[in-house]
Amino acid sequence: MRSEPVTWSPVAAQAASLLEEATDLLVLHRDFAAALERCEAGCDSLGTASGTSPVPESSAEVKCSLCVVGIQALAEMNRWREVLSWVLQYYHDPEHLPPKVLELCILLYSKVKEPQVMLEVGSSWFRDQSNKRLPEYGSLLELYLLHALLPLGRFEAAEELVRSCDVFDSEQQQAFLGTISESRCQWTQREDRYSAAEQQEDTATETLLGAVSQKLLAMLTFLRRALRSMSSHFSLLPYKKMLLATFLLYLVVVRLDPASPTSLPFIYKLVQLFRQAWAAVSSPVHRSPVQD
Known part of the structure; x- marks a missing residue:
């Protein structure tokens, strides 16, 4: 016919x-x-x-x-x-995607390292009862497991899909469950290696920061000692001489008008007096006083 x-x-x-x-x-x-x-x-x-x-x-x-x-x-x-x-x-609706279109999407987003884009779509498509009757269901489920769920560490969802799949016989289910278990072990080993490397990096960073902090502490200690020495040196100067120098400077700069002709002789005397006071202030503290 x-x-x-x-x-x-x-x-x-x-x-x-x-x-x-x-x-x-x-x-x-x-x-x-x-x-x-x-x-x-x-x-x-x-x-x-x-x-x-x-x-x-x-x-x-x-x-x-x-x-x-x-x-x-x-x-x-x-x-x-x-x-x-x-x-x-x-x-x-995602569950209405044709098998060929779904296959291309899974492969494409796996190739560009974005398999998580297909998680929600794949979950809806593979749980639809009408799709389970399609001849491409088993091969698509395998593709979804290998290129979406397992690379993302979705091991529980993968096991649930395999156990609920009527297309696979017991031998095929055991084979897929073994693949999922092996992938889980590899995932755990990678996480352990990553944690160890991250811990070593943190230790090296702490060591470097410790060395830097020790140098900074030494510099701060040296600066504190220098400031303490300077403050102790200035504390030995007589207060009367310091007050005299300050007062003379105040008179010259603030109180007197340098443009006034009458102030010139007095300014000259004040300058001379200021120089003598400054020489007395800046002289060594331990020098013995001059005898009259």
């Missing part, structure tokens, strides 16, 4: 034509922006998958292919951060 050819609706045929243009722009012409525009136009013409109204199989395949080409175009333009949000414009 001959199978009937697939009939394309006008919308699906138009989207398929846009898909062909986008593929040529991506592969042959390397015009990634134009390829992305064709993909967006094709997806917009097909509408969004709401999950309630069935989508013709031909339209679903074209839409999935358009998203695949769009993801590749975004990645080529280094706009990989927009990939997931761009895809979810056309598949509102």
Whole structure:
């Protein structure tokens, strides 16, 4: 019995034509922006998958292919951060993502070292009952474990997914659980090595700070002794001589008007008197007084 050819609706045929243009722009012409525009136009013409109204199989395949080409175009333009949000414009709910689109997203965010982006999406997709009946479920779950959950240390979530997966038989489940256990041990060893290295770095920093603080303490001790010596030296000067010098300086600078002619002889006498007082003040303390 001959199978009937697939009939394309006008919308699906138009989207398929846009898909062909986008593929040529991506592969042959390397015009990634134009390829992305064709993909967006094709997806917009097909509408969004709401999950309630069935989508013709031909339209679903074209839409999935358009998203695949769009993801590749975004990645080529280094706009990989927009990939997931761009895809979810056309598949509102994460659990409605086609297996091929989900696979590309997992691999892409794993390659750019951002696997945490796929945690929430993957959790919703793999817990959906309708997705568990898909033939790609087992291989996608393995991909999700190796490229998202285990690199992030989500070992409990990985074990829960494996145990709740009806696709795996007991032997496969044990193999995956063994992989999870091995990955957990490696994770713990890396954390121990990192903690040891961090502790050594902290010890070296404390040693360096200790040496610096000792030098600073020695400098402060020396400065304190110098200040104490200076203060003790100045405390030995007679207060009368200090007061006399201060008073003379006050008269010369503040009280007298140097521009006044009558003040010149008196200023000259005060200067002479100030010089004598300063010589007496700055003379060694231990010098014996002059005998009359």
